[in-house]
Amino acid sequence: MVERIGSRSTPAALKDVARTFGESDVTVSTDATRVANGSVELVDTSTSTVSRPADGTSTTSSTGKGVVVVPSSDLSSIEVTVSSNVSGGEGVRVTDSDANTLDSVSGSYNGNETVTLNASLSAESKYYVAVDGPDGWEAGTNENVSYPYESKWLDMVSGVDTVESWDGGSEDDTVAYSIESITATNDSVTSGSVTVEFGTPGTPPPDAVGWDVAYMTRTLNGETVEIYVQEAQGSPGWTDVAGPIRRGDSIPADPENDVRFRVKFSRSDTSSNPTLDSILRRYKL
Known part of the structure; x- marks a missing residue:
C-alpha cells in the first residue's frame, strides 16, 4: 500500500x-x-532438481546404466528417481569417475521409484549415477536428449551405458539411461x-x-x-x-x-x- x-x-x-x-x-x-x-x-539447506525427458523406450542390459552428473557446489546427498521404463533393476549407486562406489542402495527397483544416496560430492567433479541389474534387465532410455540439463546445484551432462569397476564409465551423450531426475541437497549455502x-x-x-x-x-x-x-x-x-x-x-x-x-x-x-x-x-x- x-x-x-x-x-x-x-x-x-x-x-x-x-x-x-x-x-x-x-x-x-x-x-x-x-x-x-x-x-x-x-x-x-537448499535443494534443486535436474530432470531429463521421460523414457521413450527401453533396452536390455547386463551392466549398470545411468547418467553423468557434475555438481556446482559440494553436496551431502542426492535423491534419485528411476526412469519410467526400468524393469528388474537390483540397485542404484553413485560412483566417482573411476567407478569407485561412493554409496549404493540394493533392492528391486522399477520405474518411477525414488531412493536417497548419502554421498559427499565435490563441486565441478564428475560422477556416475546408475541403476544395476542382472543379465537381461530392462534399462529405460530416451534418445531424444539435448545435454546438459541444468539445475542450481547439479547438472546432468551425459548418459553412461557401462558403469563397471574395470573400465570406469562408457559415456554416451546421445542417449539418457535409467535415471530420470535427481534432487541435490546443499547444506552449505x-x-x-x-x-x-x-x-x-x-x-x-x-x-x-x-x-x-x-x-x-x-x-x-x-x-x-x-x-x-x-x-x-x-x-x-x-x-x-x-x-x-x-x-x-x-x-x-x-x-x-x-x-x-x-x-x-x-x-x-x-x-x-x-x-x-x-x-x-x-x-x-
Whole structure:
C-alpha cells in the first residue's frame, strides 16, 4: 500500500514499503533465501532438481546404466528417481569417475521409484549415477536428449551405458539411461537472492511524476547484502539499471515503468546470517 510521510507544511512523500515481506501488496521471489522473523535471510539447506525427458523406450542390459552428473557446489546427498521404463533393476549407486562406489542402495527397483544416496560430492567433479541389474534387465532410455540439463546445484551432462569397476564409465551423450531426475541437497549455502516487488501496476500514483530514491535496512553480520534496482522494460523483462545501491540513492528508471529490487546475499561463514530487514521505493512529486 502506498504510504504518505511528511508534515502539513511540506509536500507529503509517497512510498511503497516492505517491513515484514509478508505485506499483502509485496511479492518476494526467493532463491536459496527465505522470509523469517520479518526479514529475508539465506536458507540453511537448499535443494534443486535436474530432470531429463521421460523414457521413450527401453533396452536390455547386463551392466549398470545411468547418467553423468557434475555438481556446482559440494553436496551431502542426492535423491534419485528411476526412469519410467526400468524393469528388474537390483540397485542404484553413485560412483566417482573411476567407478569407485561412493554409496549404493540394493533392492528391486522399477520405474518411477525414488531412493536417497548419502554421498559427499565435490563441486565441478564428475560422477556416475546408475541403476544395476542382472543379465537381461530392462534399462529405460530416451534418445531424444539435448545435454546438459541444468539445475542450481547439479547438472546432468551425459548418459553412461557401462558403469563397471574395470573400465570406469562408457559415456554416451546421445542417449539418457535409467535415471530420470535427481534432487541435490546443499547444506552449505553461501549465496542466494530475492526479488521484492510491490503492488500492481506499480507505476507512480497520479500525483507523482516519477521515481525518487530507495531506502533499505540490513544486518550484515560481517557478510554481504547487495541491492540492485530493476526496471520492467518489456521483453525480455526485468533489467538491472542500478546497483549495488546505498541508502538514499536515486532510482534511474522511466516513470512509466515499474521498478523492483533484486537483492544478493553472500557469506564466507555458514554460521553467519546476513539479512535484509526492510526496503522501500519513494515517488517523486
